[in-house]
Amino acid sequence: MQPGKVSDTTILTTGILAWLLLAFASLKLSVIYAKNPTLAYLLAYNISSFIFLIYFIGYFKTRFTFKYLVLLVTAYNAGINVLHLIYNKLFLLASPPAEFKQIFTSCVLNIPLMVITWALLRWFIYRKI
């Protein structure tokens, strides 16, 4: 790598960390401000993951292979869980009731959603999967 150049790894690492923080913040705020927190959480979880995916597809374009997708899906779902654990440990006395169930449901719905989004985008934009 040439001096002053930014590598793909740096973009991926900083991008994942930054978007995970923003996604986590939007999840916390959606639960606080929404009239229906359960639905708001589910929507915020999946919309955030969609933006997260679009951002990286936009950057990597045709280089965004299935390997990257697996990395992002894992990083997103595991990352949100880890952030919840850290947040609860730092700011809450105990995990909110039914939190695990809520995260688990969101994860289960999110994985196929991200895979389908990736496949559709590649198909429509680049005509290849």
Place this chain on the structure above:
Amino acid sequence: MQPHIIILTIVGLAFIPEVIWIFQLFRSKAQEGNLPKVTLRINIVVFVLGLVLIGLAVVYDVNYLHYKSPIEYKDWKQITWSDFRAIKRPYHTLEGNQTFAYIVSDIDVTESDGQVAVRTYFHPSRSYTYSEESAGQDLLQHELYHLHITEYIAREIRKEYSTYKSDDRSENFVNAYLQREDILQAKYDQETAHGIPLGKQRSWQNRIDSCLSSLEEYSVSVVKPK
């Protein structure tokens, strides 16, 4: 205008120049083939925005803007409505009812020098009343009895510790007692309908008072296991 809307507006306005700057930079630099550097800058802005918004969410869990340290149970008589300092969540209701309060108490167990300290705390910056009009003495009584229930469980834990030998002590029983506390707190709210029927409320108060009296000898926080 409500404080949370003002805070959100300020946060939003603070980031508008950043977002415009990113778009302008993105457009100009992308044409020059310097996309990675611009993307890295976007990542940094997103990271900072994420931290700011998490900070905003934290204030709803613990009000650091109007913080007050946890109050130990021995000072419970000094607790007034002014100690319920947390920020209420905008649409938080109790099954549609807005006349309620939310109290947070916990038990802290620390071991040192062969002694165990089991302390009950009330957390002012995590507790709130939904509506100031509803903040009467009856509702305060109801909320304080949640704290008394926590103290009753703390006394049970102290009793258990005092009968344990220091070499075969197990911490598993603490978790069992904490689970019992959750069940008891839920039952108290359910049976008293959050303190609305006064008859039920008084009956629970008598019950909790007698439980506390029966464990009066364990009211001191520090216990020395056998």
